[in-house]
Amino acid sequence: MLIREERIPCRIARDILDTVDRGTNFLVTSHVRGDGDSYGSQLALRAFLLSMGKNCRVINSTPVPESYKFLQGASEIETASIITGSFDATFVLDSPCLPRLGFDSLDIPSMGTLINIDHHLGNSRFADYMLVDTSISSTCELIYELLNCWSWKGDSEVGLCMYTGLMTDTGNLCFKSVSARTFQIAYELVASGVDHYRLYNDVYRASSRRRLALMGEMLRDFSVSDDLRVGWFVFGRELLDRHGATGSEVHGLISQMMTMKSLDLAAVFVQDGEDTVLEFRSSEAYDASRIANHFGGGGHRNASGSCLRGDALEVAGEVMGHVLVSLEKYAITGGGGIFQAAAC
């Protein structure tokens, strides 16, 4: 099992397990506006902690969307703007820095030992123990390797949690971050009883008529630069109102825009209350993470985001003004460090 030892440094795996052994009360948390990888990794880790006889609370700053409520333990995830309670240790998953959690404020001492398990760029090195690998497909893949290191096998419901992150964070095993080992893990999970078809029905066949209509508006009308390399679309207040929709309903639609062959960069701007949520996707030619950094956000090299105060149409004008003029500043020229300066 060399592959595991190479991927998860033994010392870190042992240190984290020691922390678990010594403690009683644990907190597990992840980024605001969660996704398959954040929920999957939190709930798999929760299952492990419970199996060890520990107390474990999972607290997020935004509620679990309908499409992930099928995951075992999802109903136990608490939503709060501030974390209350005192913990021996806190697992911060799928997040490169504490502001990404989205809480109004954090009482760090009450969180105990901080353990960060993540695969995003821009890690601010805030934790006592860090298991961070930006070359790995998903936090769920890291959790799978870690639980393997500890020789713990959950049941197929725990497997489904990890499988969910593995698939949703990779465009179903499509992205460049997917390695042969990622496929092997998917195989091991399905062979051990994970019902992969359930994920398909619960996550991929989960659109409302309204969400599809909004995707239709975007695909019909998105703007493209003269050289066909940059596409963008604004889900402004008027459009969302016309469909009776909120900003949270269009999260992730940008992926469909990015299927346009010539695009090197896609941007979507979504009015969300008084804020505008920015989403970016890029080809291998540009670093979407650095573009998001410029606007106070972060993420991965080819998928990133941010959130700015203001009207979506105005924010889009400002951001696209910068992006279209300065695009070459964000060109990927090869190499590149694993850790970038944190900008969140």
Add this chain to the structure above:
Amino acid sequence: MLIREERIPCRIARDILDTVDRGTNFLVTSHVRGDGDSYGSQLALRAFLLSMGKNCRVINSTPVPESYKFLQGASEIETASIITGSFDATFVLDSPCLPRLGFDSLDIPSMGTLINIDHHLGNSRFADYMLVDTSISSTCELIYELLNCWSWKGDSEVGLCMYTGLMTDTGNLCFKSVSARTFQIAYELVASGVDHYRLYNDVYRASSRRRLALMGEMLRDFSVSDDLRVGWFVFGRELLDRHGATGSEVHGLISQMMTMKSLDLAAVFVQDGEDTVLEFRSSEAYDASRIANHFGGGGHRNASGSCLRGDALEVAGEVMGHVLVSLEKYAITGGGGIFQAAAC
């Protein structure tokens, strides 16, 4: 390697290999309006035949679309309305019956020994040797098992051909037909050097602005039955003309409609010259293959199609009139034979 022996009956594998050993000139063909599975399986088999020192022509009745031209050997695929030449044996791949090939006529004696390798319902048992398994994800999965039986390993370009069918025929390993073994094969292919990211860029990131705009029209405007279980859309002459598009450009967009959670059946009607191409997708509740059968077509239980002469709007009216009234006739009640009466 028990799994292989169980999946591919040894006798059939040996009979087919004997036929290859004895012959010199081979024809490989597949269904009209090919897809990733038909091109992938044909080109992988072609590579094997060439490696055995055989002559091999691949002839299809419709041309290879741009998005599959990256497959090794794709430029050697001939397009013709009639097959000319004489062959020791003909491999009919990914097709349950000869009319599905789409040729104007066939001179059966000149095709030599007929070998059918397929996973579709409705097989008409036309071949001398049949390797047909409707429980398997893709014809490429069958080809992989067969080449494995013969202990032949192609290079990573051949692997990419098989990987392409494996992924495109399963909605990227999402559909119910995907088994643990399918995942294992995907792992084996990627571990042996298949560049899975290339498939993503060449097939999934291959949309034109126009195709996305047409997807947008469909998603914005498709009709839904009162009970929200049936959705349908017509790509009529006027709509296609307005976008300067031909019917072939909207093939497969129906999958996106089917992501609507409540849908049990989706139907799309596409004007293609004087014909209307019908596409159906269904949930586990209905048998889309039998609906297509009713209109002279065929396919899989949850993905099927047909082609009728006439105006798309009129054909849609007639077909949906039948479907909406008679839907329960096509309900899946459990069980069901592997082979259905051929209707193509």
